[in-house]
Amino acid sequence: MAELDGTSFLTGANAGFIAELYARYLEDPAALDESWRCFFAELNDDNSAVFAELRGPSWGERAPRVIKDGAAAATAIDGEALRQATSDSIRALQLIRSYRVRGHLEADLDPLGLEKRGPFPELDYRTYGFTETDLDHEIYINNLFGRERASLREIIAILRGTYCGKIGVEYMHIQEPAERAWIQEKFENQQRRSGLSPQIKREILRVLSIAETFERFLDRRYTGTKRFGLEGAESLMPALEAVLHRGTELGIREFVIGMPHRGRLNILANFVGKPFAAIFSEFQGNSTNPDHVHGSGDVKYHLGTSGDREVNGATVHLSLAANPSHLEAVDPVVLGKVRAKQFQRGDSERTGVAAILMHGDAAFAGQGIVAESLELSNLIGFCVGGTIHIIVNNQIGFTTAPSAGRSSPYPSDVAKGVQAPIFHVNCDDPEAVVEVARVAVEFRQQFKKDVVVDLFCYRRHGHNESDEPAFTQPLMYRTIARRPTTRQLYTERLVGAGVLRKEEADAMATRFVAELEAQFEAAKSYRANKADWLEGAWAGLEQAPEDDRRGNTGFPPTRLREIGRGLVKVPEGFRLNPKIARQLDAKRAALEAGVSIDWATTEALAIASLCAEGTHVRMSGQDSGRGTFSQRHAVLVDQESEERYVPINHVSPGQAPFEIIDSPLSEAAVVGFEYGYSLADPSTLVLWEAQFGDFANGAQVIIDQFLSSSEVKWLRMSGLVLLLPHGYEGQGPEHSSARIERYLQLCAEDNIQVCNLTTAANYFHALRRQIRRNFRKPLVIFTPKSLLRAREVSSGLDEMAPGTSFHRVIGESETIAADDAVRRVVLSSGKVYFDLAKARAESGEDRVALARIEQLYPFPFSSLARVLQRYRNAEIVWCQEEPQNMGAWSFVDRRIEEVLARLDVAAKRPRCAGRTEAASPATGLYKRHVEEQAHLVGEALAA
Numbered sequence: 018m019a020e021l022d023g024t025s026f027l028t029g030a031n032a033g034f035i036a037e038l039y040a041r042y043l044e045d046p047a048a049l050d051e052s053w054r055c056f057f058a059e060l061n062d063d064n065s066a067v068f069a070e071l072r073g074p075s076w077g078e079r080a081p082r083v084i085k086d087g088a089a090a091a092t093a094i095d096g097e098a099l100r101q102a103t104s105d106s107i108r109a110l111q112l113i114r115s116y117r118v119r120g121h122l123e124a125d126l127d128p129l130g131l132e133k134r135g136p137f138p139e140l141d142y143r144t145y146g147f148t149e150t151d152l153d154h155e156i157y158i159n160n161l162f163g164r165e166r167a168s169l170r171e172i173i174a175i176l177r178g179t180y181c182g183k184i185g186v187e188y189m190h191i192q193e194p195a196e197r198a199w200i201q202e203k204f205e206n207q208q209r210r211s212g213l214s215p216q217i218k219r220e221i222l223r224v225l226s227i228a229e230t231f232e233r234f235l236d237r238r239y240t241g242t243k244r245f246g247l248e249g250a251e252s253l254m255p256a257l258e259a260v261l262h263r264g265t266e267l268g269i270r271e272f273v274i275g276m277p278h279r280g281r282l283n284i285l286a287n288f289v290g291k292p293f294a295a296i297f298s299e300f301q302g303n304s305t306n307p308d309h310v311h312g313s314g315d316v317k318y319h320l321g322t323s324g325d326r327e328v329n330g331a332t333v334h335l336s337l338a339a340n341p342s343h344l345e346a347v348d349p350v351v352l353g354k355v356r357a358k359q360f361q362r363g364d365s366e367r368t369g370v371a372a373i374l375m376h377g378d379a380a381f382a383g384q385g386i387v388a389e390s391l392e393l394s395n396l397i398g399f400c401v402g403g404t405i406h407i408i409v410n411n412q413i414g415f416t417t418a419p420s421a422g423r424s425s426p427y428p429s430d431v432a433k434g435v436q437a438p439i440f441h442v443n444c445d446d447p448e449a450v451v452e453v454a455r456v457a458v459e460f461r462q463q464f465k466k467d468v469v470v471d472l473f474c475y476r477r478h479g480h481n482e483s484d485e486p487a488f489t490q491p492l493m494y495r496t497i498a499r500r501p502t503t504r505q506l507y508t509e510r511l512v513g514a515g516v517l518r519k520e521e522a523d524a525m526a527t528r529f530v531a532e533l534e535a536q537f538e539a540a541k542s543y544r545a546n547k548a549d550w551l552e553g554a555w556a557g558l559e560q561a562p563e564d565d566r567r568g569n570t571g572f573p574p575t576r577l578r579e580i581g582r583g584l585v586k587v588p589e590g591f592r593l594n595p596k597i598a599r600q601l602d603a604k605r606a607a608l609e610a611g612v613s614i615d616w617a618t619t620e621a622l623a624i625a626s627l628c629a630e631g632t633h634v635r636m637s638g639q640d641s642g643r644g645t646f647s648q649r650h651a652v653l654v655d656q657e658s659e660e661r662y663v664p665i666n667h668v669s670p671g672q673a674p675f676e677i678i679d680s681p682l683s684e685a686a687v688v689g690f691e692y693g694y695s696l697a698d699p700s701t702l703v704l705w706e707a708q709f710g711d712f713a714n715g716a717q718v719i720i721d722q723f724l725s726s727s728e729v730k731w732l733r734m735s736g737l738v739l740l741l742p743h744g745y746e747g748q749g750p751e752h753s754s755a756r757i758e759r760y761l762q763l764c765a766e767d768n769i770q771v772c773n774l775t776t777a778a779n780y781f782h783a784l785r786r787q788i789r790r791n792f793r794k795p796l797v798i799f800t801p802k803s804l805l806r807a808r809e810v811s812s813g814l815d816e817m818a819p820g821t822s823f824h825r826v827i828g829e830s831e832t833i834a835a836d837d838a839v840r841r842v843v844l845s846s847g848k849v850y851f852d853l854a855k856a857r858a859e860s861g862e863d864r865v866a867l868a869r870i871e872q873l874y875p876f877p878f879s880s881l882a883r884v885l886q887r888y889r890n891a892e893i894v895w896c897q898e899e900p901q902n903m904g905a906w907s908f909v910d911r912r913i914e915e916v917l918a919r920l921d922v923a924a925k926r927p928r929c930a931g932r933t934e935a936a937s938p939a940t941g942l943y944k945r946h947v948e949e950q951a952h953l954v955g956e957a958l959a960a
């Protein structure tokens with residue numbers, strides 16, 4: 018029988034012992050004596066976690082004592098004293114656990130003190146059966162907070178200090194015990210949280226002073242001009258500095274930053290280092306780029322910039338991505354950039370390049386792309402080793418209060434889904450802000466996962482500087498008007514603590530004002546001498562030339578055959594699916610013969626030939642590994658082990674890699690990510706594939722606001738390829754049209770390329786052309802579905818050989834009547850050509866010529882002219898499958914007319930044969946589809 022005395026009845030070993038008893042009780046209650054059985058039976062609420070605590074803090078070294086003969090001991094040990102003490106410990110641990118889970122609810126987070134929360138009974142010791150008289154009662158807590166035992170009063174003080182101060186920690190939703198324990202240790206270990214040095218405190222004040230003074234200066238010099246100032250959230254600046262400094266100590270050498278409008282000018286200037294004079298010049302309406310550089314420009318609070326900062330002897334590159342008004346759309350773009358930079362640097366651990374994303378509270382909760390982007394965070398094809406999110410939680414979105422703006426308690430709640438820890442912090446305690454910012458970057462470096470800082474702050478003025486916030490939030494704004502600034506409060510605190518004198522604090526601001534005044538003068542004559550583009554990874558590339566831009570895309574057939582052998586081979590012992598084995602046999606035969614090579618094989622040849630030449634290729638999309646139409650099989654799966662094998666990665670020694678990624682079911686975030694990747698790495702061919710072309714609608718913001726306009730707005734090029742399956746085959750409204758019209762409407766100023774291809778060889782050249790030219794433009798390709806395996810679109814290796822190239826227009830390819838006898842030329846683009854050719858052949862018609870426009874934009878004026886000038890007596894018909902209010906008709910109409918006007922031919926204008934105008938792109942009734950298709954083809958060919 019164990020010796021129990023009244024004073025040291027619950028030692029660490031006993032605690033372990035009791036925990037073991039409990040484990041045994043869970044396994045088999047009957048093994049314990051009745052009094053212990055009753056004791057355990059009366060416990061409730063998450064006991065297993067409480068007992069885990071009883072074994073000692075999970076980061077501690079002590080292992081629980083293992084009871085070998087537990088059952089025997091359990092029946093042997095008894096004693097009311099032990100049970101009582103255990104009960105006290107358990108109840109104290111329940112209280113402690115409640116604070117860990119819910120303490121943030123009573124944290125002092127709102128600088129305005131407007132938010133009324135609580136009371137929360139689970140944070141009240143009385144809920145656990147303690148009374149006031151227990152407050153000074155010593156309780157065994159098994160070395161929690163570095164204490165073997167502590168009074169209830171002390172325990173509560175520690176808990177409130179840790180969890181209910183100016184920091185609210187949300188981390189108990191994290192499933193991974195090591196991560197939870199790590200965070201617990203950071204905040205509960207009082208020694209580690211020892212205060213900041215006076216030097217750092219002064220530095221925090223300096224940074225705050227600069228942030229505040231900069232906004233004041235802009236307000237004075239450009240009163241009433243929109244700048245979306247940072248006032249009320251100045252603590253963001255010390256937070257960023259803390260991330261930068263701690264991150265640099267931990268090995269980060271590059272930060273890619275995304276942020277919305279709020280405080281952007283401050284960050285551009287005071288964090289990234291954009292010259293003040295440049296910003297002031299923009300306030301005067303000037304461009305930051307030299308006059309000779311084309312582009313429509315953008316408002317100043319959308320612009321990006323980049324620069325190097327020296328941090329304790331290390332050079333750290335910071336780049337703030339340009340972004341459109343559409344809030345949060347930049348998030349995945351930044352992530353894609355980070356991923357590309359990690360690849361370029363060989364940062365396989367993902368600890369050298371990191372993302373910082375800042376968000377508004379309303380936008381973080383409201384925009385779906387936030388959730389989509391978070392979902393990318395732990396996926397093999399998209400992870401970037403964790404993102405540091407900072408929510409500038411000013412508790413308002415334009416005029417909308419949180420109560421109307423979200424259902425979740427915090428704006429940050431969506432991040433819980435990916436198990437990110439969330440550190441809420443009151444902006445008026447800049448030291449607490451710095452503490453959580455440091456912990457955030459430490460967590461990211463340690464666990465390579467996303468982390469959120471929720472900076473509770475306020476917005477001192479209206480949504481922008483000319484807005485009146487009291488129209489909608491009078492009480493809040495009365496409170497704000499009375500509230501000293503964060504800098505004033507922190508100055509008082511430091512002066513009070515003797516860290517510095519008031520005059521020194523004031524001097525920080527006045528010195529900076531003097532500097533700003535000088536820069537303000539300099540801005541009057543500021544002229545940008547260099548455009549901010551085509552540097553770094555883009556060096557050597559140029560603006561697209563005016564010529565026909567064929568690029569060197571041909572590839573020797575012998576080498577294509579060699580590559581092809583790699584494409585159809587699997588490793589020894591690999592158990593192929595028999596159907597795939599047959600497909601590979603067919604491909605092998607076609608490749609050896611060099612003829613009838615289908616679409617998917619040609620795509621593989623294009624990609625593999627680029628990889629063989631040292632170009633990294635990345636393709637993502639939903640089910641892209643196999644291909645929506647089971648056409649690609651770029652990833653082969655062993656039928657016994659499910660091991661995956663990517664043949665393209667085994668075609669040539671020393672080749673560059675091919676990344677083929679099955680993406681999550683997101684369009685916006687994934688297209689944004691791939692676009693971002695293409696921004697950072699022009700030497701990688703980046704492709705995104707839609708499941709069906711129509712679904713790219715979900716990424717419309719990325720396509721409109723980035724892909725098609727970033728070159729003119731921000732001088733940022735992209736070579737991203739969008740593959741959009743398109744074609745009317747009777748599959749209904751959403752599986753027919755990729756909405757060609759949407760892309761064509763975006764075309765201007767040589768911004769993108771839009772192709773609708775009918776031959777595999779043209780696809781081969783179009784893909785290789787993306788890399789084998791000295792400039793980058795986005796490329797939208799409408800790709801086949803049923804035609805993927807059709808002989809008509811297949812090509813021979815000779816069509817991919819050196820000397821061959823991409824064809825913008827394919828003229829008549831059959832023998833028909835003499836040119837002058839041709840009565841009509843039917844122009845089309847894409848799949849309908851084959852329907853026309855078939856119908857023409859069946860009818861015996863030989864006075865109708867067929868020509869295909871393979872590239873719709875840039876429109877092939879001269880190639881088309883060469884085709885049309887032959888047929889002097891012919892009328893011109895444009896044939897499309899789409900309803901006439903959709904498809905390419907309204908785009909090609911005037912352009913064809915323009916071509917005809919230059920030629921000595923009879924026709925003046927084309928007319929259209931297509932489906933009648935419609936609200937929905939296609940019928941869902943197959944019979945009707947067939948009728949419509951026959952009708953439009955007949956109309957195109959009819960005499």
Ligand SMILES: Cc1ncc(C[n+]2csc(CCOP(=O)(O)OP(=O)(O)O)c2C)c(N)n1
Nearest residue numbers: 279342343344377378379380411413414415
């Ligand atoms: C996608 C999108 N919808 C609407 C807007 C218009 N808008 C601009 S700022 C803003 C409020 C944003 O609130 P919050 O995210 O809390 O940031 P804050 O302005 O408070 O810093 C709105 C609605 C926008 N820019 N983007």
